[in-house]
Amino acid sequence: MRIALISPGSFPVPIRYGGSSVETAISNIAPRLPADWTVTVLGKRFPGLKARETKNRVTYVRLKETAQKDYLHACIQYLQKVPHDMVQVENRPAFVPLLKKTLSCPVLLSLHSVTFLKPRALKGYTPQSCLNHADHIITNSRYLRSLLNARYGTSTPIHPVHLGVDTKRYRAHWNERERTARRLRSRFNVSRRIVVLFAGRLIPIKGVHLLLKAMHQAVKREPRLLCLVVGGSRYGSNRETRYVRTLKRIAKPIRRHVRFVGTIHPMKMPSYYALADLVVTPSIGPEALGLVNLEAMASGKPVISTAVGGIRETVDTGKSGILIKPSRLKRELAPSILKLSKNPSVRKRMGQKGRQIAEGRFSWERTARQYAERYERILQDKIKGHEG
Structure with missing residues (x-):
């Protein structure tokens, strides 16, 4: 053909x-x-x-x-x-x-x-x-x-x-993944932190502002939390838009708990998933699918996302992650982050299930x-x- x-x-x-x-x-x-x-x-x-x-x-x-x-x-x-x-x-x-x-x-x-x-x-x-x-x-x-x-x-x-998702690239050998995570944790000085990762475009529909507001609540009960925001206002661009400036204003009072990483070369993204303890994608618009969730699952990381659009076809709530209705994000996002941050065994179980789903259904x-x-x-x- x-x-x-x-x-x-x-x-x-x-x-x-x-x-x-x-x-x-x-x-x-x-x-x-x-x-x-x-x-x-x-x-x-x-x-x-x-x-x-x-x-x-x-x-x-x-x-x-x-x-x-x-x-x-x-x-x-x-x-x-x-x-x-x-x-x-x-x-x-x-x-x-x-x-x-x-x-x-x-x-x-x-x-x-x-x-x-x-x-x-x-x-x-x-x-x-x-x-x-x-x-x-x-x-x-x-x-x-x-x-x-x-x-x-x-x-x-x-x-x-x-x-x-590339299930080979997003899951290195365990020892190699551990070395990568330790190296990145040392670089970011987060060795004893619980890392929450957001990866994607910094635009309102992705709900990054809701994540940062939830972090305000969550860090009061878990001061080890750190949110890494990976991405820019446009694919491959770190141009500071009005929305990006708003995000930085929201993060300023909890600046010890938020890092804006900027855009990352696609080949480096598996390392950032290896660094994370959990991944949050709080989209407030009807995402058709959501590749970030697949990458997180392939990396063995639990996902907190929104029950919208095609995301409901990929994340199995209660098994590979937690799905929240958009109308409940303001109330439930912080408690969900705390639930996973305080339960390593739950994170591991959800991460393993996500990896299994990625291998079986989304390669x-x-x-x-x-x-x-x-x-x-x-x-x-x-x-x-x-x-x-």
């Missing part, structure tokens, strides 16, 4: 210094598709990257055009010169109508959220038009499939496939296998349709 994946073009692929779940998914799924397939990833050119290269059996073609319209036309020109059996658009619904109009192969839309179904991102198209032009849609959760059906009523078949190998099976069925249906 010859398949082309069209990246949004916002960040380099394979992922380097930053990127969203979209670039993370492309970087991890494409190399794990069947070895006898021809897999091409189209993206934009970034400094330091070649116009064309092959890594791990995946050919990356990087186009110069920077404007989205020009980028799409450049992708189409390439695909017309080099035909493929299937083309998948990653999280850019506005690309689909023109691709479907100009290409003869099936055009799939892989959606990670509804962000790019908003009017300003659709370039004059309606959401229904973009969705209905796709031959098939793949979502990263059952929740997102339900949302698309309820909100837009598309006639296009929708197939949920959960994203994954990238499993995700890539489900994608490949879906592609094969779609192509077989097309062949049968022509024969009929």
Whole structure:
């Protein structure tokens, strides 16, 4: 099979210094598709990257055009010169109508959220038009499939496939993990602290302000607590926005209990999970999935998160972590942090269960296998349709 994946073009692929779940998914799924397939990833050119290269059996073609319209036309020109059996658009619904109009192969839309179904991102198209032009849609959760059906009523078949986590990279050998944790604890001078980790973008929907306010309450009863805030206002950026300044004001009275780490290279993140005792992701918006929770679970860490969106499909409350309804976050987040901070045996039990779930249900190998099976069925249906 010859398949082309069209990246949004916002960040380099394979992922380097930053990127969203979209670039993370492309970087991890494409190399794990069947070895006898021809897999091409189209993206934009970034400094330091070649116009064309092959890594791990995946050919990356990087186009110069920077404007989205020009980028799409450049992708189409390439695909017309080099035909493929299937083309998948990653999280850019506005690309689909023109691709479907100009290409003869099936055009799939892989959606990670509804962000790019908003009017300003659709370039004059309606959401229904973009969705209905796709031959098939793949979502990263059952929740997102339900949302698309309820909100837009598309006639296009929708197939949920959960994203994954690198279960090898996010779980080093125990002794190595202990050495890494000791080294980082020494660096941050937190050897005797209970480390609460937040990892993600510093934007209101992630609920970081609620975590910091909960820390105000929790440290009164457990002074060993330390909250590490890893991430920036944008992927790969430490620009100090109004919201980031608000977070720092909230943290100032408990500055001994909060550290703003900033953005971290993706390859270094496993070390920070190794350092943590528990991970908190208090999202107040409808997260479609939540890769941070999967990374925490793969790292053997208990998760405190919100019972919203696709998070409910990944975190098993009471087993691999604690889920809190958004309306109860202000009341229940601090007690939940205290519950886990004071019970190492509970943390260990939840961490072990999370690791078991990550290995069994959320490895990238499993995700890539489900994608490949879906592609094969779609192509077989097309062949049968022509024969009929």
